[in-house]
Ligand SMILES: Nc1ncnc2c1ncn2[C@@H]1O[C@H](COP(=O)(O)OP(=O)(O)O)[C@@H](O)[C@H]1O
């Protein structure tokens with residue numbers, strides 16, 4: 444039996460979200476009432492995931508829910524913020540009970556894992572899309588505009604897995620069950636770098652999460668900070684899964700493919716030894732230099748300037 448209407452869906456699948464810190468009033472009224480931690484800045488961000496654009500139309504509901512929350516948590520990590528609350532705007536083609544059960548399970552399990560509470564949302568009929576707005580708190584924000592010439596540029600972990608996995612996730616390429624599972628894990632369960640962001644917050648001058656592609660996203664730091672970046676593409680940590688799936692193209696995917704949600708961050712020269720002491724798993728991939736002309740990313744392969752056709756995903 445299908446759930447009947449908008450309010451049944453909310454009550455049955457979302458209203459049972461557990462009580463959480465700072466939630467004076469949660470789901471059910473015109474607004475949620477929230478009490479921010481004393482003295483903290485609130486960090487807020489919203490991202491939409493559209494079926495066919497951000498995930499396959501026929502994707503498993505629990506996996507899509509988890510990915511939708513994880514990519515939003517990634518923005519909190521990139522800002523140096525701790526998760527507090529989120530809202531969910533869900534547009535559904537139909538009130539499919541099985542889909543909704545999977546979706547709410549995946550969403551609420553992920554929310555519990557990362558300590559973030561669902562406090563409200565909106566439910567409408569239409570083409571499948573998922574919008575999540577997250578709020579966190581921080582006393583040491585990691586902005587995009589704090590990087591300076593001379594800083595070293597780091598990435599938090601291996602790149603290229605999610606974009607190499609996309610053809611498998613889209614079922615455009617058939618592989619054995621184990622490889623299919625690894626591909627789906629890379630795509631649907633990116634790890635928001637919240638632990639790393641806590642460790643690097645005292646040292647990083649700027650940070651961004653890699654959603655569109657490393658070279659494109661680092662470009663945002665360059666423009667915000669008024670610097671150029673020199674990136675040694677040969678130094679990028681390429682994910683083993685990307686190598687297995689994409690062979691020779693894996694390094695290009697690591698540089699320009701999105702969807703991995705690792706962090707890219709910068710550290711002043713004087714703080715590099717302290718950063719290295721953290722043994723955080725981050726890899727130095729280049730450095731920042733004065734922007735003689737326009738702030739931009741300059742990529743190098745085998746010591747020579749390298750300009751890929753696309754530096755990252757573009758919607759339009
Ligand atoms: N439609 C919009 N209205 C207002 N601000 C927007 C809109 N779309 C994007 N932004 C803002 O532009 C900046 C870049 O957006 P985006 O590339 O989506 O960031 P991210 O990769 O962190 O999700 C962010 O500060 C975001 O809040």
Ligand SMILES: Cc1ncc(C[n+]2csc(CCOP(=O)(O)OP(=O)(O)O)c2C)c(N)n1
Pocket residue numbers: 490491495496497498499609654655700701702756
């Ligand atoms: C079905 C499908 N096709 C293609 C992609 C690749 N892709 C779509 S959007 C995107 C970039 C990230 O999405 P965006 O909406 O730009 O997120 P934001 O930068 O705002 O966090 C990528 C790599 C995908 N994830 N799923």
Ligand SMILES: [Mg+2]
Pocket residue numbers: 489490
């Ligand atoms: Mg966005």
